[in-house]
Amino acid sequence: MDKKLLDILACPVCKGPLVYIKKKNELICKADRLAYPVRDDIPVMLEEEARKIPADEEIK
Numbered sequence: 001m002d003k004k005l006l007d008i009l010a011c012p013v014c015k016g017p018l019v020y021i022k023k024k025n026e027l028i029c030k031a032d033r034l035a036y037p038v039r040d041d042i043p044v045m046l047e048e049e050a051r052k053i054p055a056d057e058e059i060k
Contacts, residue, residue, distance in 0.1 A: 001027075001038065011036075012045050021060065026051070030059050 001020040009018050011029035018027040018036070026035040027043055034050040036043055053059060 001041075001043075005043075009043060009045070013047055019060075028053070028059060033059070 001022070006018065006020055006027075009027065010016060011018055011032060011034065013032050013034065014029065016029055016031045018029055020027055020038075021035075024035070025038045027038060027045075028035050033053040033055075034047070035053055036045055036050050038044070
């Protein structure tokens with residue numbers, strides 16, 4: 001993930017920062033516990049496409 005792109009992206013729900021998890025190829029919003037997929041190097045920033053992170057899953 002390009003660092004410059006990551007700096008300007010924000011969670012579409014809360015407008016908070018996102019963390020890129022390379023292993024899962026997801027952008028994580030820690031505040032909302034949502035994981036946005038990255039497909040073909042393109043972040044899919046739609047709330048409907050986001051995976052809800054269960055309470056028992058650790059966020060790094």
